Amino acid sequence: MVFQFIKSSYKKVKSALARARSFLGTKIKSLFSGKIDEHTLEQLEQTLYEADFGVKTASELTKKIRELHLEHPSYKTQDYLNALKTELVKILKSCPSTHREYSELPQVILIVGVNGNGKTTSVAKLANLMVQNGHKVLVGAADTFRAAAIEQLEIWANCLKIDIVKGSPKSDPAAVVFDAVSAAKARQCDVVILDTAGRLHTKTNLMQELEKMRRSCKKVSPHSPHETYLVLDATTGQNAIDQAKQFHHFTPLTGIILTKLDGTAKGGIVIAIQRELGIPVKFIGTGEQIDDLEPFDPEQFVDNLFD
Ligand SMILES: Nc1nc2c(ncn2[C@@H]2O[C@H](COP(=O)(O)OP(=O)(O)O)[C@@H](O)[C@H]2O)c(=O)[nH]1
Numbered sequence: 001m002v003f004q005f006i007k008s009s010y011k012k013v014k015s016a017l018a019r020a021r022s023f024l025g026t027k028i029k030s031l032f033s034g035k036i037d038e039h040t041l042e043q044l045e046q047t048l049y050e051a052d053f054g055v056k057t058a059s060e061l062t063k064k065i066r067e068l069h070l071e072h073p074s075y076k077t078q079d080y081l082n083a084l085k086t087e088l089v090k091i092l093k094s095c096p097s098t099h100r101e102y103s104e105l106p107q108v109i110l111i112v113g114v115n116g117n118g119k120t121t122s123v124a125k126l127a128n129l130m131v132q133n134g135h136k137v138l139v140g141a142a143d144t145f146r147a148a149a150i151e152q153l154e155i156w157a158n159c160l161k162i163d164i165v166k167g168s169p170k171s172d173p174a175a176v177v178f179d180a181v182s183a184a185k186a187r188q189c190d191v192v193i194l195d196t197a198g199r200l201h202t203k204t205n206l207m208q209e210l211e212k213m214r215r216s217c218k219k220v221s222p223h224s225p226h227e228t229y230l231v232l233d234a235t236t237g238q239n240a241i242d243q244a245k246q247f248h249h250f251t252p253l254t255g256i257i258l259t260k261l262d263g264t265a266k267g268g269i270v271i272a273i274q275r276e277l278g279i280p281v282k283f284i285g286t287g288e289q290i291d292d293l294e295p296f297d298p299e300q301f302v303d304n305l306f307d
């Protein structure tokens with residue numbers, strides 16, 4: 001795949017997770033530094049739950065710590081933290097891969113999600129990552145619902161010096177998708193990234209429009225879209241999971257871009273999303289700038305969540 005060699009920046013992830021770390025790391029360390037009893041374990045479970053890990057993970061991790069305490073009464077704070085980290089990395093790595101190997105170019109990436117989650121910004125950030133890695137990129141402005149959305153992507157495309165294909169406001173987004181993928185193919189691009197209008201996951205007709213866009217992709221390139229990424233806002237907690245379930249019901253998702261991790265103290269949502277949906281988090285948004293997107297790396301993420 002076009003991004004398999006892109007490495008995540010430890011520094012960026014560390015700084016984006018500063019809030020989550022100060023909430024979670026500080027609380028958990030103080031819990032482990034005292035005597036471990038049923039009350040401490042209850043508080044641990046509550047803290048994990050509050051950090052959006054989800055009920056299942058919070059209870060499993062607590063059970064694990066209880067067992068460890070019985071087996072190794074002399075364990076210190078760091079031993080428990082290490083055990084938590086190991087368990088979390090195991091959970092994150094157990095998410096089945098959605099990747100299908102099709103070497104055809106251009107690789108087509110469809111970006112979907114509700115309004116304001118960070119779709120257009122993520123399209124630009126992804127394009128930037130690809131350009132940095134030597135790929136020829138084209139973006140398609142298939143959010144024809146608002147003229148401002150087309151302009152927003154156009155500004156990014158100009159700034160990145162990459163091609164953009166756009167339709168006129170209110171035109172059929174499926175037609176823009178067709179034109180963008182066709183142009184990318186004709187211009188021998190490596191990747192085409194398609195921005196779409198924000199849609200509420202509860203509106204069936206808008207969800208069906210996504211299917212039409214997918215059919216447009218297939219008319220040009222039968223295995224495409226190769227990736228369909230749902231953009232979720234990490235600050236919305238459980239609602240992000242409901243959104244993902246609905247989108248996945250209507251259109252098969254291959255990955256999640258989780259934005260605004262820099263704006264939340266509840267980093268556990270990454271684990272809840274992967275576990276409850278079985279869809280891998282592929283990228284995380286670490287800020288508003290063009291280079292604030294990192295490929296998701298479980299070890300790096302978990303490390304920076306606690307220490
Ligand atoms: N702090 C932060 N802000 C983000 C991130 N991603 C997007 N945003 C901001 O979220 C707002 C909505 O983004 P936009 O891409 O227009 O959302 P769209 O409606 O889904 O296309 C903008 O102000 C972005 O700068 C992120 O990772 N971190």
Ligand SMILES: [Mg+2]
Pocket residue numbers: 119120121143149196198
């Ligand atoms: Mg947008």
